Amino acid sequence: MVKFSDIKGFIFDLDGVITDTSVYHTEAWHQLADKVGTPWTQDLEDGLKGISRMDSLNMILDAGGVSNNYTEEEKVSLANEKNDRYLSLVNKMTPDNILPGIKEFLDSLVSNGYSISLASASKNSPTVLSKLGLTKYFSNVVDPASLTNGKPDPEIYQKGAQILDLKPEQCIGIEDAESGIESINGAGETSVGIGSRDTLKDADILFATTKDLTLDNIKKAMN
Ligand code: BG6
Numbered sequence: 001m002v003k004f005s006d007i008k009g010f011i012f013d014l015d016g017v018i019t020d021t022s023v024y025h026t027e028a029w030h031q032l033a034d035k036v037g038t039p040w041t042q043d044l045e046d047g048l049k050g051i052s053r054m055d056s057l058n059m060i061l062d063a064g065g066v067s068n069n070y071t072e073e074e075k076v077s078l079a080n081e082k083n084d085r086y087l088s089l090v091n092k093m094t095p096d097n098i099l100p101g102i103k104e105f106l107d108s109l110v111s112n113g114y115s116i117s118l119a120s121a122s123k124n125s126p127t128v129l130s131k132l133g134l135t136k137y138f139s140n141v142v143d144p145a146s147l148t149n150g151k152p153d154p155e156i157y158q159k160g161a162q163i164l165d166l167k168p169e170q171c172i173g174i175e176d177a178e179s180g181i182e183s184i185n186g187a188g189e190t191s192v193g194i195g196s197r198d199t200l201k202d203a204d205i206l207f208a209t210t211k212d213l214t215l216d217n218i219k220k221a222m223n
């Protein structure tokens with residue numbers, strides 16, 4: 001592992017790290033799975049985290065063996081339906097939906113001169129950040145529409161370092177999803193997982209909750 005003193009930037013996932021929107025994504029996808037007749041399982045739920053909208057839809061259709069029942073046009077309309085449901089949940093969000101410790105952590109990064117970027121697969125990130133009142137921290141956001149491949153491919157975390165003008169070794173990526181940890185590791189950055197070892201097997205550093213996400217704890221884990 002690289003030394004803590006080499007770290008210059010932090011690249012954040014959004015859903016499930018900064019705020020609990022992963023619960024909203026899950027709720028909206030679960031409804032869609034019921035509609036197309038795909039049985040909902042914990043594995044499917046975990047596997048969808050971090051995955052782009054169309055890739056998620058395809059995973060759900062594949063899991064139910066119903067991919068061939070829908071035209072491309074119908075798939076787009078299913079994805080839109082899910083997104084409308086998701087946005088109706090996001091609409092009710094306020095700064096109270098920021099996960100514990102995140103605001104303090106962001107402030108500590110700013111006051112210690114670290115660079116910050118966002119590497120979320122979500123096209124709704126700007127809306128969510130604005131609802132949370134966190135837009136000012138994220139002037140560097142990777143546009144998921146610019147990606148050739150979504151998570152678990154390293155591309156999004158590579159771009160998260162590039163927009164900060166940093167090398168991957170100088171960056172820490174923070175994720176709640178297995179696909180995201182794989183993306184960070186593939187990019188050659190240090191991965192911090194938020195959650196349990198069961199799902200985040202390959203995280204370099206693991207914290208059970210965002211409350212534990214502090215510069216001191218990261219430093220201790222790295223040195
Ligand atoms: C990721 C979420 O951050 O964004 C996924 O973990 C979601 O659950 C993906 O599917 C895409 O989000 P959106 O908002 O563009 O549909």
Ligand code: MG
Pocket residue numbers: 013014015016017022049050175176177180
């Ligand atoms: Mg996430």
